[in-house]
Amino acid sequence: AQSVTQPDIHITVSEGASLELRCNYSYGATPYLFWYVQSPGQGLQLLLKYFSGDTLVQGIKGFEAEFKRSQSSFNLRKPSVHWSDAAEYFCAVARMDSSYKLIFGSGTRLLVRP
Amino acid sequence: EPEVTQTPSHQVTQMGQEVILRCVPISNHLYFYWYRQILGQKVEFLVSFYNNEISEKSEIFDDQFSVERPDGSNFTLKIRSTKLEDSAMYFCASSAGRGLDEQFFGPGTRLTVL
Numbered sequence: 001a002q003s004v005t006q007p008d009i010h011i012t013v014s015e016g017a018s019l020e021l022r023c024n025y026s027y028g029a030t031p032y033l034f035w036y037v038q039s040p041g042q043g044l045q046l047l048l049k050y051f052s053g054d055t056l057v058q059g060i061k062g063f064e065a066e067f068k069r070s071q072s073s074f075n076l077r078k079p080s081v082h083w084s085d086a087a088e089y090f091c092a093v094a095r096m097d098s099s100y101k102l103i104f105g106s107g108t109r110l111l112v113r114p
Numbered sequence: 115e116p117e118v119t120q121t122p123s124h125q126v127t128q129m130g131q132e133v134i135l136r137c138v139p140i141s142n143h144l145y146f147y148w149y150r151q152i153l154g155q156k157v158e159f160l161v162s163f164y165n166n167e168i169s170e171k172s173e174i175f176d177d178q179f180s181v182e183r184p185d186g187s188n189f190t191l192k193i194r195s196t197k198l199e200d201s202a203m204y205f206c207a208s209s210a211g212r213g214l215d216e217q218f219f220g221p222g223t224r225l226t227v228l
Contacts, residue, residue, distance in 0.1 A: 043220045090157060
């Protein structure tokens with residue numbers, strides 16, 4: 001069965017510091033991977049997605065993610081965090097069946113120290 | 115920018131009562147989804163809907179749940195007889211096409227069952 005694991009429940013970084021949020025997936029076929037961000041009171045917003053090709057994917061708001069098949073990982077990175085990046089981040093894999101439903105990880109809450 | 119909207123933002127109901135959660139997907143989208151997130155847990159897929167019928171439903175989506183697109187713009191989730199364990203944030207999402215088109219999420223409806 002497909003699953004997504006985000007091992008870090010909370011991460012705190014200082015503003016201006018670099019960030020890496022971890023995501024590991026379990027999926028039998030070629031995975032289709034996503035990162036979503038949820039700010040308080042907001043819906044889920046897509047940051048970036050990986051389907052195939054270049055394993056380093058660029059997204060919105062200065063985020064990038066790298067797909068590593070050998071490690072079953074799709075970690076999200078940002079070189080310099082801004083206070084407005086404080087939010088909850090969800091990694092997800094799409095099921096390649098009739099509905100392409102998303103299977104989410106449990107999320108990582110990012111706190112940014114001034 | 116087009117967005118998915120959901121009403122109400124918060125619904126409080128008594129156990130055993132029926133509730134209807136409403137969503138207005140993005141106007142040219144064809145695929146519709148409901149997800150839910152119990153407090154402190156993962157975002158979970160409930161149901162997908164295309165061409166006026168359910169394309170997939172999860173084991174959570176039992177006979178107490180139903181979905182409808184009554185008028186070509188709204189997409190509703192009905193819970194016939196709510197239980198305490200139905201308390202959660204319910205997210206509606208829509209996408210333009212199948213496969214890997216981005217699913218756009220609404221801000222959610224927080225359902226509290228007393």
